[in-house]
Amino acid sequence: MTWPTVALGEVLRPSTDRITLLPDTSYKQVTAKLWGKGLTLRGEVTGAEIAASHQNRVREGQFVISKIDARHGAFGVVPSDLDGAVVSNDFPVFDVQPDRALTEYVAWVSRTDWFIALCKQASEGSTNRVRLKEARFLAQFIPLPPLSEQRRIVARLNAATVAIERVQAARTEIDENLAALIIRSNETYQAQPIQLADALDLDEDRIAIASDITYPQVGIRGFGGGLFRKGGVTAADTTYRHFNRLAAGQFVVSQVKGWEGAVAVCGDEFAGLFASPEYRTFRCNPTVLRPAYFAYLSRTPWFHAKLAPATRGQGARRERLRPEMLLAISIPLPPVEVQDLLVPLFDRVAAAAACSGAADLDQLLPAMLDEAFGTGAGKQAKGECRGEAES
Template sequence: MPTDIYPMVGVRSFGGGCFASGEISGSETRYPRLLHLAAGDFVYPKLMAWEGAFAFVPEALAGGFVSPEFCTFEVNESQADPRYLHYLFQRPETWREVARNSAGTNVRRRRLYPGGFLDHEIQLPSIAEQRRIVAQLHEVLERVRASTEMLRRSVLLSEALPVTAAHRSDTADGERVARGWTHTSLGEVLTPAPDEVIVDPATSYPNLGILSFGRGLFEKPPIDGAQTSAKKLFRVHADQFIYSRLFAFEGAYGVVDESFDGYYVSNEFPCFDVDTRRVHPRFLAAYFRSPSVWEALAIRSKGLGVRRQRVQPEAILDYEIWLPSLAEQNQIARMVELGHASDRLRSRMNTHLDALRVAALNQAFDHSR
């Protein structure tokens, strides 16, 4: 009905499970009908099956709806344990095998229709054997999940610690002064430093971007001097403070590390030299990871609509902060560096844990054949 409200459900790729994708009214959908989901239904989107978007509907999402672009099935539990099928469809090899029955020529637009899905053959041991495999996998994968969660929490803690230390919102102004902190505008310690370069059509320029939410810098494809419409670019240097005018509202601030020294950006990325006699660049990196700073500076933005507002350099330079002593800033900088090391370790460990998870799935189902 046009006036009815329908809670919609989506399915994440790579075996990520179901999620609530918001509500729509009957008047907001172009489909004449929607598919109603029950707990335990097996569901997948026709278009994303090739990258593992298979899931079972949990109790929390029972009663939700999907569009006709999804396929839903009930499990014959006299033949198959749903938990066994759940683990089977967590396996990348299963996704690749099932995807061979998809229709279409463009890989990313191929659809897996119900007929092609149901034609796929699997090895199905006895119910007792399925349950034995499920029990073994649950034990191993639960340990993998617990290890992954422990790593995630440790990184969150290591990231939060320098931000908290840089702000010390629990400390009164008088105590800050007694500890050697000073109150100053950023214009006292930052100097705009545009290193302008005229674009040469015969040159390729290494390029960087800034991740939102204070997550640092990342490498972008190089800028081809013959292809870009820009007449000039700006070279950045190690230990400069840099931000994105357009995405400052969501924390696109950072400090240039050695690996990006000599890279180039457009004029949408103002750069500043840091007075290192008073400020450690890594202290600024920690300070600008706080959402309260992004919000305060966004208020000074110009533009129509939150996502089009630009924070101008003048707003940065006028912004006032409390600066700890250099000794405290050095401690905070070490926390930042330890956080980066922790994040790299977590990334490596997660790679190993993902490999262990896939290996456990492969071993279980290869041995069940």
């Protein structure tokens, strides 16, 4: 259902509770996570450690937004544990008008993609100086059903969140059990210490970058998160002179983030895509290590712990996990015949985790938000927002 829309100024009223900071008093500071993830504690410091003599005190249930990062979803409702915390003038504070909206309803609205789009429309400025314009923000429109309907929407979304969290907890438990099974099996069944230099060979398919070709890219998530597709890159988009083309079964290592588990075995779905030269690729020696087995082993925290000491450099931006460091690592490995027997077992446990979690679980809540507030209402709010920005 599409609900009537109202200007945010009818729901949110600016609020200022400016206090003098006392040097010896401890204050909680608020920070806003990006992309509608809400407010959290930045830290707790004394007044003497804050580079200002006055700041604004916030109260539970107020809406706080970052002028600088509003367009990136940096805002949220003050939780109970941040009641009495302080924020700078870069974080405008608003009271939710109880006769128009429930605080929880505003909190849920602010988690939608289209609300972030409203904040983008309400921000202006040159590069690195884009700021939220408060008056323009309050002139944006959001869907606003009656309070009784707001209560129904909030109750439904709260119940869905509890259910999703239960499913995610079950998936996490299965994932942890799988990792424990992999590690225990790897150290148990006729395992012998093997230097990775005997199990992996540097194997890179370097492709010179041509000016008239787009190269689809891959990235690697940290902590065993695996490969993911990125956008295409042309010669004009990069200073690199070549990319590494991936092949199925290759072990891919991010030199920059390998120490935190940004490693993965390339599956068929990523074969033929490209990675920067900072991603080194290795071929598994088939007489020592099976790619399917290593795909599981390389995702475990146990294996990631082996990578951190092999990283060299000064400061996080200079640390590198270079091929010679990786190949010098020694790990226990069972014979390849045992590896072949273990992979189907790992597959069955991984399939159970996938069934318990559902591949699109992360998209379920956003879809429910669109449905709860009405896709038409969201689009209408966006349209009115664009009209306001253009006037």
